[in-house]
Amino acid sequence: MGIDAVLEDRPSASQRIREVPSHPDTVPLAIDDLTVAYQSKPVLWDIDLDIPEGKLVGIVGPNGAGKSTLIKACLDLVPKASGRVKVYGKAYSENRSLVGYVPQRESVDWDYPVSALDVVTMGTYGRIGLFNPVRKKHREEAMQALEHVGIGHLAKRQISQLSGGQQQRVFLARALAQDAKLYFMDEPFAAVDAATEQAIVGLLHELKEQGKTVLVVHHDLASVSQYFDWVVLLNMRVVNAGPTEEVFTRENLKATYGGKLALLDEAGQALRDSLR
Amino acid sequence: MSESGTLLADVLQVLLLQTHNTRTVVLSTALLGMASGLVGSFLLLRKRSLMGDALSHASLPGIAIAFLLMVKLGGNGKFLPGLLAGGTLTGLLGVGWVMAIRKKSKIKDDTAMGIVLSVFYGLGVAMLQMVSSVPEASAAGLESFILGKTASMVTQDLVLIAGVASLTILFSLLLLKEFTLLCFDETFMHSLGWPVQRVDTILLILVTAVTVIGLQAVGLILIIAFLITPAAAARFWTNTLSHMLLLAALIGALSGWLGSSISALYPNLPAGALIVLVAAGVFLFSMFFGGARGVLRRGWLHIRLRRRVGRQHLLRAVFELLEARGEALAGWPPNEPVKLEELLAKRSWSHGRLKQLLRQARREDHIERAPGSWVQLSESGFAEAARHTRNHRLWEMYLITHADVATQHVDRDADLVEHVLGVELVRKLEQKLTEEGVALNLPASPHLISKTVEPAS
Structure with missing residues (x-):
């Protein structure tokens, strides 16, 4: 039995009667019924999520909860088994210019022979378009973005000669150069120094003030209520989502972190067995 | 004398491209080298x-099949x-298999490549044998694709090579931005909605083009070295992609030019081997002497840092010993001799290391000889010592007041970092600390300096 067939057979979830939500252009991100599976391993189940505009959203959950996968599914970087994602009312592929992305820092080889400015200029590539040349204007935009994150003086430095925090800032500057309305950031706070952490927090608030929406995969529970005004508690499914003060509670955290979701685990195992 | 004279004349004739045949061979291998770089x-x-x-x-069986087909169709079997x-077709088939194996199974790249590579090569060798027994045409010369043989090339071949090489160079320059992003951050490229797969395929086509047209000159076993060695050598000299590309193209061209020239002088030596050897020579040279990441430069930087750290530790150790005697007048202790045992007890130096440091300090005129096992700072050494100690304290203060570091952890960090503090940063520290009213002459160490054990006299 193929995976799609198995997923079609899911009880209740797809059968439950639900109003088909309409997503006006003002909702930065609307996720309906999203399921993602890597080969036979289910990662995200039945995600329904509407992110309001102008919020700093922390995506929180234990390791393997599918936090990065959620972002990647929104950006069409991993195939969806089911469901759909709308960015400002349209499919992501039609609204790419509104989205900025900060991947995990370890996802690239920092020994690559390019300068900090070169990397940030990549943020303007979406506007430049395929096969068109990079112009002075684009480099200047990239330079502004670098200065914005406080490392303009390192523009010509080769990226391997930057500290971890500086490398993270380069990635943030690249996303700024994308000049988006909705940002996805995959663990920007991972292994950075205190100064960079403060710089990132400052940047997040600036983006919020400009009415932009930022989704941040975050690991440090202690700083969640300080940094984010909206939280998504994730563990393969959305345990809860909403304003931080309402959702970020002891009980909800327990539901997110405590105890494996035995039922889903079992279902996953059955799925794997059926594919053997 | 006259013999070496003619040899020299021969060499010059080849290197300066004076005969028509060598000219075309050398020029096209040089172009090929640029493209492969x-x-x-x-x-x-x-x-x-x-x-x-x-x-x-994987191209070998294709070459044999193409030969066979062309002979059966009544044409010239060796039509390049x-x-x-034919070689391109089976070559791409081989790469396709590698990719398919990687995608569909849990077998890793290297294993998949090992399997495909040897299977296709084995098949190719077997087919060459079969082909050579075809009565209609002589297959002699086909085996030159294995090790490369420039001597068998005719002008049309060279024109083909030069043309394809030029196109390859043109395309890789036109797609510079796309290839750069593809190689650096594929995921980000995906998120922009760019056709990652298609750009990757174009790169593969360029690699295929260079490989296939290089088969005749360098041979299929060695072409990989021609592809990678110039690039790897160039990487030692620069951290900038455009410079790396330029340099790799130059090294490739140089290898092609020199290698095929030597091969023209000694026709028994296969050109492919010579080209690769020249490239390897450049690689070795770059590895040692490369200005950006060469072994010697790295070693030298390490030695220099070690020396600087050693010098600063010695001077500060003496200075702090003097301070500890508590006879300070107006902030600065008097410059007096200190005992070697005191110094040894202060840091974890071995006798040998301390002697080495003292020798170095004496060369730099920082210490003066004192009778017996005593040393004393020279005037300039004392000034240096005061300066280093001050920097060290400034840094410690900075870490404590600005970076939330527990006091007892500071000393180690400062040891590592202050040695690379520039003038600019020191100035900033001074400014910051002045604002906070810290005395700048010589702030007291913010932590307890360990008292040394008094040596028994």
Whole structure:
């Protein structure tokens, strides 16, 4: 039995009667019924999520909860088994210019022979378009973005000669150069120094003030209520989502972190067995 | 005398491209070298170096099949474009298999390549044997695709090579931005909605083009070295992609030019081997002497840092010993001799290391000899010592007041970092600390300096 067939057979979830939500252009991100599976391993189940505009959203959950996968599914970087994602009312592929992305820092080889400015200029590539040349204007935009994150003086430095925090800032500057309305950031706070952490927090608030929406995969529970005004508690499914003060509670955290979701685990195992 | 005279004349004649045949051979291998340097750089940065190897080995059966087909159709079995087209086909088939194996199974890249490469090569060798027994035409010369033989090339072949090489160079320059992004951050490229797969395929086509047209000159076993070595050598000299590409193209061209020239002088030596040897020579030279990441430069930087750290530790140790005697007048202790045992007890130096440091300090005029096992700072040494100690304290203060570091952890960090503090940063520290009213003459150490054990006299 193929995976799609198995997923079609899911009880209740797809059968439950639900109003088909309409997503006006003002909702930065609307996720309906999203399921993602890597080969036979289910990662995200039945995600329904509407992110309001102008919020700093922390995506929180234990390791393997599918936090990065959620972002990647929104950006069409991993195939969806089911469901759909709308960015400002349209499919992501039609609204790419509104989205900025900060991947995990370890996802690239920092020994690559390019300068900090070169990397940030990549943020303007979406506007430049395929096969068109990079112009002075684009480099200047990239330079502004670098200065914005406080490392303009390192523009010509080769990226391997930057500290971890500086490398993270380069990635943030690249996303700024994308000049988006909705940002996805995959663990920007991972292994950075205190100064960079403060710089990132400052940047997040600036983006919020400009009415932009930022989704941040975050690991440090202690700083969640300080940094984010909206939280998504994730563990393969959305345990809860909403304003931080309402959702970020002891009980909800327990539901997110405590105890494996035995039922889903079992279902996953059955799925794997059926594919053997 | 006259013999070496003619040899020299021969060498010059070849190197300066004076005969028509060598001119075309040398020029086209040089162009090929440029193309392979460029394309090889991207292959290296994409961490797909061995892809070229699978490709070239997998081309052999295609060459044999093409020969057979062309003979059966009544044509010239050695029509080069036909042979190369056959090689391209099976070469790409081989690469396709590698990719399919990687995608569909849990077998890793290197294993998949090892399997495909040897299977296709084995098949190719067997087919060459079969082909050579075809009565209609002589297949002699086909085996030159294995090790390369420039001597068998005719002008049309060279024109083909030069043309394809030029196109390859043109395309890799036109797609510079796309290839750069592809090799650096594929995921980000995906998120922009760019056709990652298609750009990757174009890169593969360029690699294929260089590999296939290089088969005749360098041979399928060695072409991989021609692809990768110039790029790897160039990487030692620069941290800038455009410079790396330029340099790789130059090194490739140089290898092609020198290698095929030598081969023209000694026709028994296969050109492919010589080209690769020249490239390897440049690689070794770059590895040692490369200005950006060469072994010697790295070693030298390490030695210099070690020396600087050692010097600063010694001077500060003496200075702090003097301070500890508590006879300070107006902040600065008097410059007096200190005992070697005191110094040894202060840091974890071995006798040998301390002697080495003292020798170095004496050379730099920082200490003066004192009778017996005593040393004393010279005037300039004392000033240096005061300066280093001050920097060290400034840094410690900075860490404590600005970076939330527990006091007892500071000393180690400062040891590591202050040695690379520039003038600019020291100035900033002074400014910051002045604002906070810290005395700048010589702030007291913010932590307890360990008292040394008094040596028994």
